[in-house]
Amino acid sequence: MVKYGCDERDIYKEKVSGSKRDREQLNAVLDLLREGDKLVVWRLDRLARSQRDLLEISDLINSKGAELVSLMDSIDTSTATGKLLFSILGSLSEFEKNLLVERTMAGQKIARENGVVFGRPTKLTDDLIKHIQHAYKDPTVTVAATLKHLNISKSSYYNALKM
Incomplete structure (x- = not known):
């Protein structure tokens, strides 16, 4: 320099x-x-x-x-x-950058074919969904109480009800 x-x-x-x-x-x-x-x-x-x-x-x-x-x-x-x-x-x-992108996409495709799931793991398990639906049917349990007890967000609660 x-x-x-x-x-x-x-x-x-x-x-x-x-x-x-x-x-x-x-x-x-x-x-x-x-x-x-x-x-x-x-x-x-x-x-x-x-x-x-x-x-x-x-x-x-x-x-x-x-x-x-x-x-x-x-x-x-x-x-x-x-x-x-x-x-x-x-x-x-x-050219090198494009090769890297192609290799990455090919690797991801192979991984998906082998059952690998990318992204954040889902918080909603089958067991958790059953708990949410059971709490929803009980008129004495509030949404806020369910959220606090199960340690989930409001969007997770409503997503579980859609399932």
Whole structure:
């Protein structure tokens, strides 16, 4: 970072994921760019997660007369080779992200076929549903008393009555 003239006050740290397009710190640094500046990033995948966003950000940087430098990817878009590497690595990053999504979805499909249930476990067991329905039929038992006794929410109570 020192090589590019960066010091602590020049570093912008984003707390939002790189997959989000509208990021406060990114927008702030892009607004500050002037002709001859270099935007130095740690890695391209920290800047954007899709090739489209990466190219849009790069075009914006270029339109301001600035350049993009990625430290870990050894890319400097002020050179022809850097521009080529930028495009290739951007495409590879997006490809990697898409593969991860495909693998995750395939794994979830196989898990569902093998009986795995995703999400929060249901609180309403058959036994609990019977208790709720029995309490509902008893006119001396209030809804509030049932909720407190069974330690359930009002929505769980009414969902059980629908079953």
